[in-house]
Amino acid sequence: MPAELSHIVFLFLRMTIAAAFVVSASVITERSGPAIGALVATLPVSAGPSYVFLAIDHDAAFIAQGALSSLPVNAATIFMGLTYVVLAQRHSMAVSCCSAFAVWIAIASVIRLFDWTLTAGLAANFVAFGICIPLLSGYRHVKMPLVTRRWYDIPMRAALVATLVAIVVSTSNWVGPRISGIIALFPVVFSSMMVILHPRIGGPATAAVLASSAWGLLGFGIAIAVMHVAVVEFGSPVGLCLALATCVTWNLTLWWNGRRRRRVEA
Template sequence: MSLDLLFLLFLLLRMAIAAAFVVTASIITERSGPVIGALIATLPVSAGPSYVFLAIDHDATFIAQGALASLPVNAATIFMCLTYVVLSQRHTLVVSCGSAFAVWIGMASIIRQFDWSLTAGLAANLIAFGICIPLLARYRHVKMPLVSRRWYDVPMRAALVATLVAIVVSTSSWVGPRISGIIALFPVVFSSIMVILHPRIGGPPTAAVLANSAWGLLGFGMAIAVLHLGAANLGSPIGLSMGLATCIVWNLTLWWLGRRKKVVPAK
């Protein structure tokens, strides 16, 4: 078997694995309501596989540097969510989603111009979430209508994430860790949620999923910082495991706190 064919088969396998993660997570999101859906959507179901595959091809230094570039991009994602949430209350999918993507692309283009330190990346996240979380709070409490799946949903979601993984894996060697880290954080899950749910259930219920994702995204940012520190000091496998554990523990804590608020004390 030629090296080119072997590379192609390995790339297709990586794309299929990543697509399976995202499709499963997005289906659960549709059926579990905006709160649980948001917690699932903010797990590293898209960026995680991309970073795992990058770690297979590159050393720990590459992963640590990529994580530094990813950290401020997480701040761009929460501004993208805010843009969509606000506009989707009154506007069409094209206007809301198009504007949200424009915000993300614009901010990511600015981010790539700078060499980010861990402190600067964390500061960008704290400022971004300090602004966006209060603004998103009023849009969180909307009942999720029943969603009927259509035949093209799963193929479209699979194609989105498979394309992302193919771009990250195929270009990482010549674009370097900074661009790879930015591409790896392209919001595939949020994109599929917007594109699929908005035409069916309307802007406000779809926006509720993204509005509830704010606290989860904050934890995701912390997980990226943990990934950077873990990869730089302990190697890629441990760094990736620490980052995943951070996301899971953070989101489980949010879920537990949410359940406690619903408990009515006995009189």
């Protein structure tokens, strides 16, 4: 097989695998309700495949450096979520989503100007979540209407993630680890939730799902830090596995605590 054709086939395979992750996560989210859906949404559904394929093409030093850039981008995502949640209470999807995207792009543009350390990235996350989590808490308790899935919902989410993977993999050789780490954390899942759910169930209900994702997103940031440290010490495969385990353990703990709280209140 010619080298160019082989590259195209391999890229298509990667995009297909990433899309399959999104389809699986979407089905789980829609069948489990907003609380579990918020936790599934903060698993590495889009960033995970991107980093796996980056690890195939690059060494551990590249992945570790990319993780340092991804860590502060996680803080940008929570500010994006806060912007949407506040605006969605009274404004249209176009105003809410465009404003949220503008906030993410503005913060990510500033992030790319600096060489981030692990300490600085963690500090950015703890400050951002320390501000945003209390502000988001009042928007979580909204009665959720029944969500009817339309034929294009899952294909659109799959296409978004597949496109993200294609961009990350295709450009990583010339943009370097810093920009690759930023692109890998583009909030595809949050974006698709806003675009799909807002016209269907309204801004406040969609905002409640995103607001419920705040604690899970904090755990995702911790997982990125774990990935950086573990990749440096043990290599990319172990680092990626430990990052995934951190995300899953964190979200299962949140689910268990929420379930125990509901039993106490009952």
